[in-house]
Amino acid sequence: MKRAGFSTRWLPILLLVPQLSIILLFFYWPAGYAIKSSFYLQDPFGFGQTFVGLENYTSLTASSEYLKVARFTLLFTVLVTFFSLALALLLAVKADNVIRGAKTYRTLLMWVYAVAPPVAGFIGLMMFNQRWGPLTELFGALGWDYNLGVDYSDTAFAMVLVSVWKQVPVNFIFFLSGLQSIPKAVREAALIDNRSGTRRFWDVTFPLLAPTGFFLLIINITYALFDTFGVVDTLVKGEPGNNPMTLVYKVYVDGFRGNDLGGSSAQSVILMILVLALTVFQFRMVERRIHYT
Amino acid sequence: MDMLKSAALTAAFALTGTTAFAETEITWWHGMGGHLGDVVNQIATDFNASQDDYKITPVFKGSYEETLTAGIAAFRANEQPNIMQVFDAGSATVIGAKGATVPVQDLLVDNGVDFDIEDYISGVRYFYADNNGKMIGMPFNSSSPVMYFNEQALEAAGVEAPVTYEEFETVTAPALKAAGYVPLVQSHLPWEFSENFFSRHNLPFATNDNGYAGAEGTKILVNTEEFAMHWTHVKEWLDEGYFGYYGTGWNDNQAQFEEGKVGLWIGSSGSFGGLMAKDLPFTFSATNLPYWSSITEEGYQTFIGGAALFAMSGKSAEENKATAEFFRYLTSSEVQYMWHRETGYVPITEAAYEMAKEDGHYDRFPAAETGIKQLMLTSGENTRGYRMGFYVQIRDIENREFGRILSGETSVEDALKAIETEGNALLERFAKTQG
Numbered sequence: 001m002k003r004a005g006f007s008t009r010w011l012p013i014l015l016l017v018p019q020l021s022i023i024l025l026f027f028y029w030p031a032g033y034a035i036k037s038s039f040y041l042q043d044p045f046g047f048g049q050t051f052v053g054l055e056n057y058t059s060l061t062a063s064s065e066y067l068k069v070a071r072f073t074l075l076f077t078v079l080v081t082f083f084s085l086a087l088a089l090l091l092a093v094k095a096d097n098v099i100r101g102a103k104t105y106r107t108l109l110m111w112v113y114a115v116a117p118p119v120a121g122f123i124g125l126m127m128f129n130q131r132w133g134p135l136t137e138l139f140g141a142l143g144w145d146y147n148l149g150v151d152y153s154d155t156a157f158a159m160v161l162v163s164v165w166k167q168v169p170v171n172f173i174f175f176l177s178g179l180q181s182i183p184k185a186v187r188e189a190a191l192i193d194n195r196s197g198t199r200r201f202w203d204v205t206f207p208l209l210a211p212t213g214f215f216l217l218i219i220n221i222t223y224a225l226f227d228t229f230g231v232v233d234t235l236v237k238g239e240p241g242n243n244p245m246t247l248v249y250k251v252y253v254d255g256f257r258g259n260d261l262g263g264s265s266a267q268s269v270i271l272m273i274l275v276l277a278l279t280v281f282q283f284r285m286v287e288r289r290i291h292y293t
Numbered sequence: 294m295d296m297l298k299s300a301a302l303t304a305a306f307a308l309t310g311t312t313a314f315a316e317t318e319i320t321w322w323h324g325m326g327g328h329l330g331d332v333v334n335q336i337a338t339d340f341n342a343s344q345d346d347y348k349i350t351p352v353f354k355g356s357y358e359e360t361l362t363a364g365i366a367a368f369r370a371n372e373q374p375n376i377m378q379v380f381d382a383g384s385a386t387v388i389g390a391k392g393a394t395v396p397v398q399d400l401l402v403d404n405g406v407d408f409d410i411e412d413y414i415s416g417v418r419y420f421y422a423d424n425n426g427k428m429i430g431m432p433f434n435s436s437s438p439v440m441y442f443n444e445q446a447l448e449a450a451g452v453e454a455p456v457t458y459e460e461f462e463t464v465t466a467p468a469l470k471a472a473g474y475v476p477l478v479q480s481h482l483p484w485e486f487s488e489n490f491f492s493r494h495n496l497p498f499a500t501n502d503n504g505y506a507g508a509e510g511t512k513i514l515v516n517t518e519e520f521a522m523h524w525t526h527v528k529e530w531l532d533e534g535y536f537g538y539y540g541t542g543w544n545d546n547q548a549q550f551e552e553g554k555v556g557l558w559i560g561s562s563g564s565f566g567g568l569m570a571k572d573l574p575f576t577f578s579a580t581n582l583p584y585w586s587s588i589t590e591e592g593y594q595t596f597i598g599g600a601a602l603f604a605m606s607g608k609s610a611e612e613n614k615a616t617a618e619f620f621r622y623l624t625s626s627e628v629q630y631m632w633h634r635e636t637g638y639v640p641i642t643e644a645a646y647e648m649a650k651e652d653g654h655y656d657r658f659p660a661a662e663t664g665i666k667q668l669m670l671t672s673g674e675n676t677r678g679y680r681m682g683f684y685v686q687i688r689d690i691e692n693r694e695f696g697r698i699l700s701g702e703t704s705v706e707d708a709l710k711a712i713e714t715e716g717n718a719l720l721e722r723f724a725k726t727q728g
Contacts, residue, residue: 041726043389043390045393047391059722131549131552149542150538150696152700152702238358239689240692241695242696243541256359256362257358257686259365260683260686263722
């Protein structure tokens with residue numbers, strides 16, 4: 001195989017500089033600043049500050065509320081990731097079988113992809129409106145006294161539902177293209193071997209979808225952890241009260257609403273470590289076991 | 294094409310404007326949206342039209358919290374506006390940062406504007422002042438929690454608006470419930486059922502003179518017998534159907550009242566303008582925030598909520614002069630009366646209050662006077678308000694724990710203990726930020 005290469009050493013560096021300087025300016029510099037801030041308690045205006053060592057971290061781990069938020073985030077991530085993937089897979093498999101009007105179905109299913117998280121949250125807010133929300137009324141008719149913003153688990157339900165609804169189309173697109181890239185010959189061979197659609201799906205289709213599925217798993221975990229911020233913010237209307245929130249949202253609440261820079265920085269450093277761990281997990285542990293070709 | 298033309302025209306006007314008058318331009322960041330924002334813009338336009346030397350530009354920066362955060366970020370980048378609006382809960386942050394602002398009292402006196410703190414109505418005077426009574430922030434949109442009532446609902450139930458919580462519990466609430474109404478709704482638990490609870494009963498909310506004596510060693514005093522009693526009753530009211538709670542959102546609770554389902558609603562005196570502008574299916578009026586006669590025989594005054602305007606430091610003498618002149622204009626009786634009339638926020642000076650009275654504003658709308666009258670009731674050592682750092686977070690904790698009491702997730706005792714523990718930890722942390 002012929003290796004393509006640069007004739008001088010400076011050209012690749014020159015080409016990398018714009019990208020690297022952006023990463024440096026917008027990622028490493030703020031990240032370094034956050035790490036430094038997490039060891040201080042400082043006046044928001046920047047007048048006074050006290051070095052407190054690990055106090056910002058220890059007060060987090062000692063706080064039962066922070067742990068409660070962490071537990072909710074974990075549960076939320078598991079639920080959102082599972083349902084987003086499962087529903088999208090189901091829809092993709094069904095849409096893949098449709099022949100007549102396939103394009104229309106697919107377009108309709110992908111539609112929601114274009115909705116921004118805060119808009120999705122706002123739609124959720126309307127659907128679950130306490131006084132006239134159609135879903136609130138539907139639940140009421142079924143005997144469930146649904147109360148968004150007042151009841152912890154009711155709000156959690158809305159957060160999961162809206163986040164899943166928003167994410168399903170993205171997964172659907174990937175799963176569908178994954179399904180369509182499975183060679184026809186393999187499918188036909190499987191059809192001869194086994195008449196049962198379910199068995200064929202689990203034995204042949206599902207393993208062949210694993211690379212797509214694994215990629216989506218990581219994407220969805222990241223989505224549930226970070227990108228659902230807009231959904232959470234809209235559904236709690238900026239004031240969480242006794243409603244659930246995610247770890248990222250708590251960084252915002254303490255730092256941007258409460259101006260507690262030290263505490264909020266410590267929380268974001270914890271999240272940075274979490275992302276780092278997730279990345280290591282992705283590349284070290286699993287990528288080896290999954291074959292993309 | 295039209296847009297291009299008008300842009301060119303605007304630019305041309307702007308050019309002639311600066312060359313002709315050499316105005317001093319100042320900026321004003323605020324968090325007043327909707328109808329309130331329109332009135333703010335009107336005040337700025339009127340000020341600019343009233344003279345040729347100064348030009349103020351108001352900029353809407355989002356919610357109160359967003360405005361404060363934007364102002365802080367701008368200050369750290371040395372891009373701060375001349376005037377920044379900071380709300381009650383953020384006052385410890387901005388006043389604690391000595392050097393971030395020029396105390397309005399100094400600003401006015403240094404620029405030859407008459408200043409006498411006695412000109413301001415009593416409930417307004419010292420909330421945004423330092424420990425020596427020097428005014429640091431200029432009270433702007435000042436409000437107090439008052440109780441609105443649906444006149445038809447009270448009539449149907451055959452009762453009057455209650456003066457005390459005892460009366461509410463034994464007379465008003467059962468009658469309103471029997472008449473098919475939700476007897477009581479409020480809109481802001483920390484402000485109406487906590488901060489002003491302490492002021493209304495002249496009870497201390499924090500040590501160190503309610504926090505005014507300094508951040509060091511200040512402790513919150515929520516874990517008390519009286520406060521526990523109040524919350525035990527509120528929870529009982531909820532279970533009994535005497536009280537409705539619709540979450541932390543101000544408007545979610547107000548909307549229930551506006552639909553005519555609710556007898557009594559504790560809102561802000563600043564809600565008056567908005568309620569008047571709406572086509573409500575009933576007539577409403579307002580009265581004082583109730584109090585417990587078992588705690589105090591007579592209710593004390595409440596203190597101001599809302600927000601104040603702070604003159605940011607690091608500006609030139611000319612710009613500070615312009616800011617002082619704007620404050621002079623803003624505190625004039627005419628402007629204060631206009632602001633009061635259009636929004637329902639209380640006028641901050643005695644003179645403006647007199648003007649509103651003479652003009653017959655309160656004969657036309659008796660409810661408009663409730664807030665200001667309540668701010669002028671008997672004062673005590675604990676009616677000035679509170680000064681606690683990281684109070685926005687403490688409010689979030691209060692909201693969380695109060696919500697949990699109401700949803701039955703926790704007991705009153707545990708909730709108050711949680712607010713005390715977490716609140717004190719935050720206060721201690723805040724004291725360290727000042728070091």
